[in-house]
Amino acid sequence: MDRPVARILPLLPVPHLDREFDYLVPADLDEIAQPGVRVRVRFAGRSVDGFLLDRLDRSDHPGELAPLHRVVSVERVLTPEIHALVDAVATRYAGTRADVLRLAIPPRHGRAENAASPAPVSVVPPTVAGDTWARYAHGNAFLTALAERRSPRAAWQALPGEDWPQRLAEAAATAAAAGAGVVLVVPDQRDLDRVLAACTALAGPDPVVALAAGLGPQARYRRWLAALRGSARIVVGTRSAVFAPVPDLGLIAIWDDGDPGYAEPRAPYPHTREVALLRAHATGAAFLAGGFARTAEVASLVASGWAHDLLAPRSVVRAAAPTITAPGDSDIALERDPRAAQDRIPAVAFATVRAALAADAPVLVQVPRRGYLPALACAKCRAPARCRRCHGPLALPAAGDAAAPTCRWCGIAEPNFRCAVCGSRILRAVAVGAARTAEELGRAFPGVPVVASGRPGGSTGAEELVVSDTIAEGAQLVVATIGAEPVAPTGYGAALLLDGWTLLGRADLRAAEQTLRRWMAAAALVRPAGAGGRVIVGADPGDPTVQALVRWDPAGHAAAQLAERVELAFPPAVRVAAIDGTARTIAALLEVAELPPGTEQLGPVPLPPGARKPFAADDGGSATAEPADIERTLLRVAKTSGPALAEALGAAVRARSARRDGGPLRVQIDPIDFG
Missing domain, CATH: 3.40.1440.60 (PriA, 3(prime) DNA-binding domain)
Structure with missing residues (x-):
């Protein structure tokens, strides 16, 4: 043998x-x-x-x-x-x-x-309209490089109103026609459906498969085998599709890499963008990171020369973008409406909505929070309203006298609230949710249909669509939570981006980056300024993120964010490891870890709210540790020492496992949540 x-x-x-x-x-x-x-x-x-x-x-x-x-x-x-x-x-x-x-x-x-897989099907080179990719500098050259298997790497800044699923499909079909395998990764099922439809229409149904976590075991495995066996040349999918085993990979593309859904919640917590970069580098495949906004990580790739820009000239951007203003952004605006910068929905916003509705156009209203009144406080002393049982935040789930404040953690109603600080029984709203916003707009514009897109959060008087892909034409108000904005067939006449302070004010390293990404995703659905499209953003007009939106300059904003990360020594300028656990388990790990020279230790500090996920068995075996017992220590090294840091921590985790040292412990490299 x-x-x-x-x-x-x-x-x-x-x-x-x-x-x-x-x-x-x-x-x-x-x-x-x-x-x-x-x-x-x-x-x-x-x-x-x-x-x-x-x-x-x-x-x-x-x-x-x-x-x-x-x-x-x-x-x-x-x-x-x-x-x-x-x-x-x-x-x-x-x-x-x-x-x-x-x-x-x-x-x-x-x-x-x-089951037998169908025979591989060749893809015919697509016919690409001359005014699509040509709107971007080097856009047509990128497609030519794909067709010639020259493995280009690019950061694509999509224009407002761009049919980005069609552009991705054109890139995929071009690479597949040259005999290459293609992987397209998108954040969620809505985006997957749109890209899949575009790829199927361009390349035909046979060489295209979709992979998503929501598929049943048989369907998912059958489609995965179609990629493995070569009968499907183009794979479109969500997070885990980045591992799709297409033969002879020629292009791997990721849309909107800043979406939090790309951060894998299971060990070892890889980020989809980083996996795609590792795969493109190892195989020599082409790489494309596209989006309306840009992350500091992609800006770093461009700054290093590893990837090149696909940007439209400023004249093209101005022609495609809507008019974007922040109330109170000029002395004239403040003279007309002195409260424009303080009101949640100022007079200029109401005027913009009326003009769009009068033109029989839909209006998009983006609200950061779902629910009715998602945050409450004592009306007397302003202390946050907390549940007596679990100390969770109280919210008002619906309108009406019968509605009682309810804990957002344990779900128990608190009809007899009494402030623990001053004893007052009167509550006030700290934040307004999508349901309350829909109710207020319905009263302000009687007779106008109000549609809610997002997870239901109480009685709104609006038609609950949960999450809608598209809406019909005609005058209507669409109140959507972040990420649930439907697509209007001919674009929205106007958009209101409300409560920007709640996004920009978060204690998060990525707060500005995420805020601009969410705003641009909504503003990109609005008609160009030449067609009357207008966006009103409810935030401080002097904030750099607001100004980046007004100018439609995501690349400049990402470059500024990268410069700040370099100055503050945070990823992607450096490599950071977050070690979560009890004081004992963290100390035991660091005691045996042979960290590279120059490693800087930060903390311990309490876990940030976004990182408070349960500890599974593969995170140390103890799922009983309370969040209050868990803390975080950061280890920071130069980027060149990143592999050595990962190797040292991996060896320390293995040594701890061999000693059967129990207790909760989780090691994450470059997590997206720092606080």
Whole structure:
């Protein structure tokens, strides 16, 4: 028998066993025990799943080898390219390969695997209109480079009103027509549906598949196999689709990389953008990061020369963008309306809405918070209203005298509220939600339909659509929470971006970046200024983020954000590791970690609200630690020392696991939540 030894990676939950083990291949399994197949092996007296990585002539193990127990399937699901990517991601994020493999390869489904896949279908080069990509400097050159397999890397700044799903489909079809595999990653199901429709219309239904977490096990595995077997050349999907095993990858593109949904909530917590960058670098594939806004990370890629800009000239931007103003942004505006900068919906906003409705155009109202009155405080002393049982924040879920303040954490009503500070029983609203906003606008514009898009948050008097993809034409008010803005067929006549202070005032490193991203996503749905489109933003007109929106300059704003990160020494200028756990578990890890020279320790500090997710078994085994017991310590190093930091923390985690040192502990490299 040639190469009688099988090198296996068992899928074990403990970090110190994240290594290969050698097994002897029985004669009856010799033909099917090939690299990349799923296997089962005996380990420590029990049967565990694993992947066969390689076949060898001999083993370095001095003792007798145990036999390979079973080949689960002859399908070689772990390709060499995905194997290398899994190794790179585990190393980058100080995690285990078993955890990354669970993200990269879906569970097997026998019926889907036994079904025959259709034969590969060639893609005809698409016909691209001359005035689409040509609006961007070097846009047509980017498509030409894709067609010639020259692996271009670009940061694409989409124009307002751009049919971005169609542009992505054109790039994908161009690369696929040249014989390359394509992976397009989008934030959510709504975006996936739009991009899938555009790709199907351009390349045909046969070479395109969609991958998303919402698919059933059989459908998801069947489509994943279509990519693996080469019958689908273009894969469109959400977060985990970045691992899709398309043969001969030629293009990997990500839309709106600043979306929080790209941060994987499971260990080792990789970010989709970073996985895409690792994959593009390793395979030499083309890379495209597109969006209406831009992150500091993409700005860093452009500044380093790794990626190049696809920007439209300023004259083209001005022609495509709506007129954007902030109330009180000039002395004339303040003279007309002295309270323009303080009112939640100033007079100029009402005038803008009336003009758009009179032109039979829909109006978009973006509200940061869902619900009715999502934040309450004591009317006398202004202390935040808290639940007596769990100390959670109180909110008013609906209108009406019968509605009682309800805890947003435990869900228990508090009809007899009494302030713990001054004893007052009177409450006041601190923030207004989408439901209350819809109610107020319905009263201000009687007879005008009011549509709510977002998660239901109480009785609004509006038609609850939950999350709508599109709306019909005609005069109407669309009140939407962030990320739930429907698309109007011919664009909105106007948009109100309310309560900007709640977004800009968050204690978060990415507050300004995320605020501009959310504003631009909504403003991009409005008609150009030449067609009467207008956007009113409710925030301080002097704020740099507001000015970036008014000028429609996301690239400049991202460059400024990057400069601030360099000055403050935060990612992407440096590499940061966040260690969450109790004081004991953090101290024990740092005691054994051989950190690289120059490592700076920050903290410990309380966990930021966005990072308070439960500790799973693979985060240390204790799911009982209360949030108050958990703290965070940051380790900061120069970017060049990032690999050494990840290696040191990975080794320390494995040493802790080998000692069976229990207690909650979580290690994240470059998390998106710093506070």
